[in-house]
Amino acid sequence: MQKQIFRLYPAPFAEVPLSGLYLQHRVFTLGSPQKPFVYANFLASLDGRIALEDLHTGQPYLPKSLTTPADFRLFLELEAQADCLITHGGYLRALAEGRLGNILQIGTHPSGADLVPWRRQQGLAPQPAIAIASASLDFVIPDSVRTHRQQVFIFTGEGADPDKVTAWRKEGYPVIFAGRDTLVEGRRLIPILGELGFRSIYLIAGPAMLDTVVRSGHLQRLYQTITHQLMGGEAFRTMVPGPELGPAGHLTLRTLHYDPAGPGGAGQWFACFDNQ
Numbered sequence: 024m025q026k027q028i029f030r031l032y033p034a035p036f037a038e039v040p041l042s043g044l045y046l047q048h049r050v051f052t053l054g055s056p057q058k059p060f061v062y063a064n065f066l067a068s069l070d071g072r073i074a075l076e077d078l079h080t081g082q083p084y085l086p087k088s089l090t091t092p093a094d095f096r097l098f099l100e101l102e103a104q105a106d107c108l109i110t111h112g113g114y115l116r117a118l119a120e121g122r123l124g125n126i127l128q129i130g131t132h133p134s135g136a137d138l139v140p141w142r143r144q145q146g147l148a149p150q151p152a153i154a155i156a157s158a159s160l161d162f163v164i165p166d167s168v169r170t171h172r173q174q175v176f177i178f179t180g181e182g183a184d185p186d187k188v189t190a191w192r193k194e195g196y197p198v199i200f201a202g203r204d205t206l207v208e209g210r211r212l213i214p215i216l217g218e219l220g221f222r223s224i225y226l227i228a229g230p231a232m233l234d235t236v237v238r239s240g241h242l243q244r245l246y247q248t249i250t251h252q253l254m255g256g257e258a259f260r261t262m263v264p265g266p267e268l269g270p271a272g273h274l275t276l277r278t279l280h281y282d283p284a285g286p287g288g289a290g291q292w293f294a295c296f297d298n299q
Contacts, residue, residue, distance in 0.1 A: 026093060028293070032279040044280065044293070045097050050244065051104040051145060054222040061213055062244040063226035063233055064101050065262050066094055068254035073230065076258035083260050084122065088286050092134060094248045097293060099135035101246060102126070103142050105151040105225035107216055111232060112157030119163045126227065127153060128171050151225070154178060154216060156232055158205035160187035164196070176219070178212055180205040207232070209239035234265040237272060237298070245274060245296045251289040274298050 026041040054060025066089060067073050074083040102108065108127065117123040125131070128150055130139035142149070152174035155162070160179055168175060177191055180202035188198045201215055202208040213236065216224055226236060236242045263272070274296035285291030 028093070029281045029283075030278070031281050031292075032276060039280070041093055041096060041282070043100070045100040045246070045295075046103070046141065048295070049104070050101070051106070051147060051223040053243075054224070056217045056220050056222060059213060059217045059221055059224050059241075060243055061224045061226060061236060061241050062101065062246065063236070063242060064098055064246040064248075065233070066090065066248045066250070067262065068250055068252050070253050070255065071261050072254040072256060072259045073262055074260040075254070075256040076260065078258060081258075082117075082122065086254065088252065089250055089254070091250075091282075091286055091291065093282055093285075094291070094293075095132075096134050097246070097248070098126070099129075099132065099138055102151070102225055102227070103129050103135070103138040104145075104147075104223055106148070106223045107152040107154055107219075107221040107225070109154045109156060109212070109216075109224060109226045109228050109232060111228040112155060112159060112162040113229060114227075115155065115162035115165070118165060125165060125167055127165065127173070128167055131167070152176065152219075152221065154212070154224075156201075156207040156212065156228060158183065158207070160184060160191060160198075176216075178202075178207045178215075180207060207235070209236035209241050212236075213239065213241040230260060230262050230264050234263050237263065237268065238265070240271065242298050244277070245298060247294045247296070248291055249294060250286045250291045252286060 027038050028041050030037045030039050076083050150171045150173045154176045156178045177196050177198045178201045181200045182204040191198050201211040277297050278295040280293040283290045
């Protein structure tokens with residue numbers, strides 16, 4: 024039986040199916056190369072934790088109590104609508120080390136098998152391209168990316184190690200400068216992706232990339248799953264690590280849904296905010 028959740032906003036209140044909830048937003052139709060539609064998705068506890076840090080290694084990790092099949096299904100629905108995914112070197116290092124799972128392809132998880140024909144029906148490419156933001160340029164391209172023949176673009180800052188830039192280019196990957204020093208800046212990254220022809224860009228990188236994209240004014244929509252639990256933790260990560268955002272961080276609620284059967288018996292909200 025298909026999972027049902029409750030629509031709280033906009034009115035009227037109603038019971039609705041989870042599957043297809045975000046496909047109905049049709050975000051892949053909202054952008055153009057001149058103005059790509061950039062959207063992000065985060066999962067957080069009530070006290071604002073998106074990840075905890077291992078006190079011994081300093082490495083971030085996602086507690087299992089924070090994740091649910093419902094949230095993952097909605098993540099996949101958003102991924103299925105992207106021309107391009109923005110990820111970062113830290114994720115690829117964690118993937119290579121087995122600390123995180125692979126979320127770079129459509130249809131490789133059973134809960135998203137139906138999204139492959141759906142994507143084809145919308146006239147989208149079989150798989151989204153991948154933009155990798157990295158200051159260090161120290162990461163490994165997963166074999167799955169080559170297997171699925173995904174386009175890959177590597178972005179770094181103008182102060183990046185020139186030997187590493189040359190090495191990646193020799194492997195056939197374009198390396199594009201999109202920032203001063205070594206860091207990638209949203210104000211430069213997003214226009215370049217538009218010039219490359221991408222219309223819908225899904226930000227699946229971490230909080231540092233969200234921070235720069237929000238500050239540059241290029242984030243147009245934020246999806247957030249908020250689980251009804253207080254997580255605590257002495258070392259943790261939050262969504263925006265930089266200084267006060269001010270008006271650049273003011274969002275408008277677009278939709279809000281409630282799932283009473285969330286993590287460990289706690290409920291969860293599925294919220295969608297516009298930033299335009």
